[in-house]
Amino acid sequence: MNDVLVHKGMNRKVKRVLGAVGIYCILLVVCAIFLFPCLWLILSSFSSTGSLYDVPGFFPESYSFDAFIKLFTDTSNYNYPKWLLNTLVIAVFNCIFSTMLIIGTAYVISYFQFKSRRGLMKSALVLSMFPSFMGMTVIYILMTQFNFVNNIWGLVLIYSCTAPLGYLVQKGFFDTIPQSIYEAAKIDGATNARIFTTITLPLAKPIIVYTALTSFAWPWSDFILPKLLLIEKDNWTVAVGLMQLGQNEFARFAAGSVFIAIPIVVLYFFLVKYMVNGMTSGAVKG
């Protein structure tokens, strides 16, 4: 009897180990699939020759830092440092404005009960379902009227103004804050502004970080809107500029792509804890 039990236990253990090995194998394969293009791009950025066709297989024939050096020194036709600066300015200001607007919108919708609240929520939901490129022609014509074409502040304006439509995750987070805290504060004589600044905002740190990070990341890698609105080369963002590189500039393209990815990767590593908290708190209603 004992032998049978031991044998069954062994079987279960073997099955569990085999299952775990199988899952890890699948995960490794999936990781390799996702990692392969990134690794190939990184290796290509160190290729000593420029052309895509000079990379015969996975590894370039010879390595150098030339592509990275050219990226920052050869600026007569491709001014990467300026593109990087433009991208950074747009991303930072969008991060600030969008975070304020989204958090404000989500808090108001979550906390205050007013007459057109449901109507507003439904409208926002319907509007956010239309793909953004539907409005491209209209946006372009409107921007020409405001003299915002070929102007990076025009992009900041559009990104920031459309950001509050994506308030739902943040509203979900604010919904989880117990009403009793607000009621206690009110009894103590706190105003709405005071409640928001001294109670809500400290509690909402994870969702603020999450909102700031996604607001930063969106314009950092967006291509369609900058391509539409930015005409002069010195106003381009990195995404637009890299697309204009010549056919024989693949190493520089790869170097530019690798370099633009560094800040966002670093940010994600440092803030991933807050991101996960923000996403999960916003997604699950208490």
Add this chain to the structure above:
Amino acid sequence: MKKIKFIFAFSLVSLLALTSCDPGDDPDVPPDPGTITDPSPDDSVFDKFNGELERNVTIKIVENDTAIKMGYLDELLDAFNEEYAEYGITAVDANQGEFADLPNSGPYGYGPDVIYQANDVLMGWVQDKHVTPLPTHLIEAYESDVIPTAAEEAYKAVANNVNYTFGVPLNIQAPLLYYRKDLLPSDWQTNWDDDNNGVPDMVENLVDLYEFSKMYHAEDSTKYGFEFSLNDFYFSSGYLFSYGAYLFGDNNRDDEDIGLHAGDAKLGVQVLRQFAAEMSAACIDDSAKLAISGAMASGKYFASVTTPDVRSVIVDTLATTYQSEKGLSAEEATQLADENVVGVPFPDLPANGDLINPSDEMIECKQMGGINGYAMSSYTKYPNASLAFINFATSYKMVKLREEILQIAPVRSDVAEESDELSQQLFEKISNGSIVLMPSIKAINQVWTPAGSFMGDVAADPNRGANAKYDTLDKIQAALEQLSQDIYDAIHLLD
């Protein structure tokens, strides 16, 4: 009241219909032959060119990337701004890249005032009126009679039966055969220079290049004597033109007449098919074109075909190779690479179109090319200042400087006669029609894809063995006729 509304609506619809039916302004509509005239200086189209320079204005100029990189644009802008400082006119780089999107940015006031591009691009904008007709009587290059007729014709289009000029030609842009001088066999002067003219036979005629390619490949199976992307019709069309083909009738203006099957065009296809058998699979698509710098630097290709602007990339890559292989300094390596990458016009072809059993008689190989030049945006607010810039930039002095800095073949005859041998050869080819200019009508856009696919298919054919599709001249002729028909259908599908 209903009756008045009906009359009003009917009148409006009729008016709109009549307006949309007016073909008078469409430069692509073939005019009534025999009634076309040159524009008069008093033509109302030229009213804006009143000779009074706009003062204290900034005009935006689009130049090509190489001119910016090599510093020519700075020289040009500095010289112009100094000359016109008293009027307060400042010319600046439009900073929009060489492929500035005039049709989309121009109408909203964000486009350039003056734009440098190839004739097919600039003239493609004529039909939609994005570029303005120029008063040739006010342009020094035209008045001095230094522009060859073929180059002048490339910038002409007819509207209202008047043959307007829309640009000022500046330089010839044509693909060339580039080869590595240092890879020539050591005995080339005794065994590969039958005519003792100091030029290797294998870059003078395709028959010898074919023989040399076989030898080069036999010595090392990873190397090819001659390789280029046959599917790029800009490169391969010349072989068809050499045997009688043409793109459009009436001097490339009549898109009703497609002539890629005309004459003995099939012989041109046969020549390419035979040579494709000695090339790698890279000749079927863009691979050879994109790999050219690395492949020539490594010696994988002895010779290839590309445009002059790519030469500097080949030289740079070869210099890097020399540095690592020969241990030369960067300066020495660049100088040596510059000497060893040599460009020549396309080699002559056998008159019978057969590389395997060639005739003794050779014919000149034609090639497709373009004329790059300046045009003026229709949306410019400063036509007189822009015209002054065009005049200045196409003057003898600036074209000479451009040729010196950029090493391009000038169109102006007075500069060309002082240029190097290659520039003079290209000028001669433009003048005698051996360089077939890219058509200046919109229909050209319907040519590249079907013609490129066909040539790619021809390049792949030698590897099909018994299933070959183009192994007889009759099959090639039938395929060319079908190609012409396909292009015609694509152009006139919505007529």
